[in-house]
Each structure stands twice: as C-alpha cells, then as structure tokens.
Amino acid sequence: MKLRRFNQSGVDAFRRRLSELRQAPATAAPLELLEDERLTEVVVPEVQIEGSVFETRREAANYLSMVLQGLRPEQVAADAGLWTWLSLLFFDSVCPVVDGQRGVRNDYHYIFEPRNSRHFYRHLLFIAWQILRLAPRWNTLLLRSRTSSLDKITTEVLKRLYLTRIPCIFEVLERLYWDPERRRPRAGITGNKVTAGNLTHRLPLRISQLEKNYDLVDLNAEQLIELLGDEFSCTGSR
Amino acid sequence: MIKRVNSTGRRRIPQQNVQIEVLDGDPRSFTAAIDLSAFSAPDNAKLVMEATCAGSSQVLRFAWGTVAKPTPPQNRLLQGLSGQHVLFTLKIIDESDPFRRLLGVAEHIRPVRGGKKTATGRQGILPVELSGDLGDEPWGLEYRTADVFLLINEKLPFLRDQLRADPLVCLLIYPQVVRQILKQALSDGPEDDSPDAWQARWLGFARQLHPEGLAAPQHEDTDEQDEWIRAVVNQFCRQHELLERLIRRAGEAGWEELT
Numbered sequence: 159m160k161l162r163r164f165n166q167s168g169v170d171a172f173r174r175r176l177s178e179l180r181q182a183p184a185t186a187a188p189l190e191l192l193e194d195e196r197l198t199e200v201v202v203p204e205v206q207i208e209g210s211v212f213e214t215r216r217e218a219a220n221y222l223s224m225v226l227q228g229l230r231p232e233q234v235a236a237d238a239g240l241w242t243w244l245s246l247l248f249f250d251s252v253c254p255v256v257d258g259q260r261g262v263r264n265d266y267h268y269i270f271e272p273r274n275s276r277h278f279y280r281h282l283l284f285i286a287w288q289i290l291r292l293a294p295r296w297n298t299l300l301l302r303s304r305t306s307s308l309d310k311i312t313t314e315v316l317k318r319l320y321l322t323r324i325p326c327i328f329e330v331l332e333r334l335y336w337d338p339e340r341r342r343p344r345a346g347i348t349g350n351k352v353t354a355g356n357l358t359h360r361l362p363l364r365i366s367q368l369e370k371n372y373d374l375v376d377l378n379a380e381q382l383i384e385l386l387g388d389e390f391s392c393t394g395s396r
Numbered sequence: 397m398i399k400r401v402n403s404t405g406r407r408r409i410p411q412q413n414v415q416i417e418v419l420d421g422d423p424r425s426f427t428a429a430i431d432l433s434a435f436s437a438p439d440n441a442k443l444v445m446e447a448t449c450a451g452s453s454q455v456l457r458f459a460w461g462t463v464a465k466p467t468p469p470q471n472r473l474l475q476g477l478s479g480q481h482v483l484f485t486l487k488i489i490d491e492s493d494p495f496r497r498l499l500g501v502a503e504h505i506r507p508v509r510g511g512k513k514t515a516t517g518r519q520g521i522l523p524v525e526l527s528g529d530l531g532d533e534p535w536g537l538e539y540r541t542a543d544v545f546l547l548i549n550e551k552l553p554f555l556r557d558q559l560r561a562d563p564l565v566c567l568l569i570y571p572q573v574v575r576q577i578l579k580q581a582l583s584d585g586p587e588d589d590s591p592d593a594w595q596a597r598w599l600g601f602a603r604q605l606h607p608e609g610l611a612a613p614q615h616e617d618t619d620e621q622d623e624w625i626r627a628v629v630n631q632f633c634r635q636h637e638l639l640e641r642l643i644r645r646a647g648e649a650g651w652e653e654l655t
Contacts, residue, residue: 231476236478273451275538371498373487375446375455376489381494
C-alpha cells in the first residue's frame with residue numbers, strides 16, 4: 159500500500175469513527191477510510207508501507223524510522239494527516255482488541271496535533287518515531303512500553319522541550335534512572351511524592367535552574383550529571 | 397512554583413542589541429547584527445547563536461567567534477527548522493569553565509525582518525492564531541516557549557475579527573482568558589531575571605491593571621492569589637467597559653424585550 163495522509167475531512171471522519179468505536183467497542187476498525195480518495199492523498203515522494211502489529215514501542219519506532227527515512231523529518235514531525243492516517247493503518251497496535259473489544263482512549267492518542275503543546279507528545283506512533291529520532295542510542299527507558307500505552311517516564315520527558323533540546327539528556331536519563339541489573343526503571347522515580355533526584359519533580363526543576371547558568375547544550379552526560387549534584391547520586395550510576 | 401536562580405552572575409543582553417533578519421529560501425538562512433559595546437566580558441569569551449522553532453526539539457547552533465572578534469559563520473542555514481516562529485538565543489560562554497558557564501544571554505529573540513515564511517517583530521501580549529486542533533471548542537490557549545497564544549477554532553474564522561468588535565464575544569472569552577493565563581503564570585512562577593518570558597510579561601501587565609497596583613502574591617496562598625486574579629480580571633472588564641458595551645448591545649438588539 160502507498161503511504162497516505164488524511165485531509166481535514168479524513169481526520170474528521172476518523173474522529174467520528176473513534177467516537178462510534180467507544181460506543182460499540184466490538185465494531186471493526188474503519189480501515190475502509192485508508193484509501194478513500196476523498197479523505198486521503200498519497201504522500202510524495204511515494205513510500206510503500208504495510209500494515210503490521212507492533213508489540214512494543216521499539217518495534218514501531220524501528221519500522222516507522224525505516225519507512226519514513228526518505229521524507230524530510232521536520233515535515234514528518236508536523237504532518238497531522240500523516241500520523242493520524244498511520245494510527246488507523248496500525249490500529250491493532252495502538253488500540254488492540256482485548257476479549258473481543260477495543261478500549262479506545264482519548265483522541266489525541268490517535269489523532270496527531272503537532273501544534274498542541276499538551277497533546278503532541280501523547281500520539282502513540284509519533285512519539286515512538288520521535289524518541290528514536292532524538293535518541294538513536296540512549297532510549298532503553300523510553301522505548302520499552304507497549305505501543306498501545308503511554309508511560310509516565312515518556313510523557314514527563316517528551317512534554318518538556320527544554321529537556322529534549324539537550325543532546326546528552328537521554329544518556330543522563332538512562333544512567334540515572336535505568337536499573338541494568340533488574341532491566342527496569344529504578345523504583346519511585348515518577349511517584350507523586352517529591353523525593354531527592356526523582357524524574358518527575360526534581361530533574362526538570364534542577365535542569366531549568368542549570369540552563370540559566372550553563373550552556374547545557376554543549377555538555378556531555380558526565381558533566382551534566384556532575385552539575386546536577388549529590389541528590390541525583392542516589393538514583394543511579396555516577 | 398519554579399524558581400530559576402541566577403547563581404553565577406550571568407547578565408542579560410537586551411534583545412534590541414541583537415537584530416536578526418531571516419531570509420527566505422529552502423532552507424531559510426539568517427543574518428545578525430550584534431552590539432556588545434556595553435557588555436564587558438573576557439576577550440576570549442565565546443559567542444554562540446542558537447536557533448529553534450516554537451514547538452521543535454531541534455536546536456541549531458552557530459559559533460560566532462569571540463567577544464573580542466565576533467565572526468559570523470559562513471553557514472547560517474536554518475536546516476530542519478520549518479516553523480514560522482523562529483526564536484534565537486545569543487549566549488556568551490566562559491570557555492575556560494569546564495561546565496561552560498554563561499556570562500551573558502539574550503533569549504527568545506524574534507527576527508526584526510523576514511520573508512514570507514517567517515513571523516517577525518514583537519508580538520502583542522496575546523497573539524491570536526486559527527487552529528485545527530480544537531475539536532468542537534471555540535477557543536483555547538496554548539503555552540509556547542516565549543508566548544501564550546489564543547487559538548481560535550479554524551471553523552470559526554470570523555470569531556477572530558469579532559474579538560475586536562463584538563462586546564458579547566469579548567465578554568465571553570477575554571475574562572476567562574486573562575484568568576487562565578494568570579493562574580498558569582503563577583503556577584509556573586515568574587522567571588527572576590527574564591523579563592521577556594511570557595509569565596513575567598503577563599504578571600507585569602496584571603500588576604499595572606490591578607486597581608491598587610499590587611504585584612502578584614509570591615507565596616503559595618492560593619486564596620490570596622485567586623483574590624488578586626479576581627481583582628485584575630474585574631478591572632480588565634471595567635477598563636474595557638465590557639459590561640456597559642454589552643448592555644448597550646442588548647438594548648440595540650432588543651434582548652430586554654425577550655425577558
């Protein structure tokens with residue numbers, strides 16, 4: 159199949175079908191919208207793409223990065239119709255059938271809103287592609303979830319552009335918050351309670367203080383961890 | 397409330413000392429005229445210009461020589477930045493410091509001139525944009541790096557003009573807009589030395605508007621903050637005569653006869 163994007167009518171039609179699916183969760187996904195000429199257009203340059211099921215965000219990220227590599231990334235990152243169309247193509251991945259029914263979540267998980275600062279990072283497929291683009295190496299923390307879910311670590315990091323604009327931040331995150339022995343994130347790093355060095359509260363605050371005084375964009379992970387200070391030493395390897 | 401601490405003596409460079417022009421092209425490019433005559437720093441302190449777009453994670457960096465000898469790079473292409481709102485930051489960096497201490501910074505600089513692809517000049521405190529992301533809501537707010545935008549549902553383009561002209565539209569939208577933005581600004585906290593940040597500009601605007609000229613309560617007494625916001629919003633409505641204009645409009649339209 160050729161890669162396509164929804165036009166505004168296509169996005170509206172998909173939004174209506176999502177609403178209907180919430181009312182009747184056993185209904186089939188509206189795959190007939192995918193190649194409706196009135197609702198979609200072929201992406202140029204043409205790209206071949208096939209439907210598949212991705213268990214993990216990493217699988218989705220790897221496939222989408224490969225398929226979309228011929229397109230300009232800054233245009234892909236702003237293409238609401240493209241990502242919304244991809245959500246429907248991979249609907250079994252982002253909204254799987256469980257016990258014969260789909261649990262359709264908020265529209266922004268499937269309908270991409272690139273200019274909405276509170277929604278853009280919640281699109282389940284865009285975020286997979288974006289993480290791999292920003293962090294081709296240090297991405298263990300952020301690509302381990304199921305494709306259909308959005309974990310708190312990912313949202314807490316990706317919603318803050320001042321974090322993702324720091325090149326070494328992903329290595330810092332992995333060194334501070336990933337437990338390599340247990341192969342899982344360290345305990346308590348995203349809890350509601352403010353604890354020393356936690357990811358939800360203390361890291362963003364500390365980074366916003368440091369960025370006023372240091373050129374963080376030019377630091378390596380070792381230097382940034384040292385600047386973060388002792389409270390972060392209890393979270394992971396130093 | 398986030399407090400940003402200037403603990404290393406970094407100084408602010410006025411935005412007007414950095415004049416930027418963005419040139420159309422694919423990709424776009426830019427030129428910058430930088431005036432550091434009033435800024436004292438070691439001669440070998442490094443200048444770096446950064447460019448990004450509102451909403452983008454990408455930051456382009458351009459080495460610009462030193463304080464003693466500013467040298468624009470040959471390549472000033474804004475490769476990969478496609479948004480209309482390009483923002484620049486000039487940093488003066490202590491190269492002798494292993495942690496790259498900032499000696500001076502000018503943030504959120506908008507181009508003074510640009511081609512058709514680029515927004516230029518200083519915007520008002522509340523720029524208005526049409527948006528296709530609002531679903532069935534008529535309006536919404538979007539907090540971006542340097543500004544708060546009032547988004548109008550693109551299915552209602554006429555609403556943009558009515559915001560200036562129609563007292564009913566004004567009364568239904570603006571008080572709530574002011575209230576929401578001030579709540580967010582107080583929640584974020586003013587940046588202690590960044591008067592160009594939207595939080596600081598809005599809290600300054602509100603202070604001028606407050607009937608007693610009071611600044612926002614800095615401690616986290618939400619009752620007191622709510623009361624301060626209420627006074628500001630009330631004064632906003634009074635200053636713009638929103639109620640009187642609506643009463644006149646009701647009289648002209650004959651609404652009173654309907655009651």
